[in-house]
Amino acid sequence: MGSTIKTWLRAINDIVHDLAAGAWPGTVFALWLVRRGAASALGAQAASDLARTWTWILTVMLVALVVQVATGGVRLFYWKAPVAPDLVQRKGRIAGAKHAVFAIVFVSAAVTAFMVLQ
DSSP: OOHHHHHHHHHHHHHHHHHHHHHHHHHHHHHHHHHHHHHHOOSHHHHHHHHHHHHHHHHHHHHHHHHHHHHHHHHTTTTTTTSOGGGHHHHHHHHHHHHHHHHHHHHHHHHHHHHHHO
C-alpha cells in the first residue's frame, strides 16, 4: 500500500476515533435534555416517543464505544511510525495521560447517564 494511502487511512482512522470519543459525552447530554423535556410532557404519546429516543441514544452510545475501541486498536499498529525513536517514550506518556483523561470523562459521563436514568 502506498505511503499516501496509508497517511489518508491513518488520518481517517484518527478522525473517526476522535469523533467517537466525543459521541459518548454528547449522548449523555442528549439524555439529560430528553429527561428534562419528558418531565414536562405527559401522556401516552410522550412516553412512546421517550422510549424510542432512549433506545436511539443508547444505541449511539454503544456504537460510539465500539468504534472507539476498534479505531484505538488500529492506532496501536501505527502510532510509533511517524515519531522519531527518541520521542516514542514521551509520546507514550502523553498517550497514557490522554487515555487517563478519557477514562475520567467516560466514567463521569456514565455516572451522569446513570443518574439521569434514575
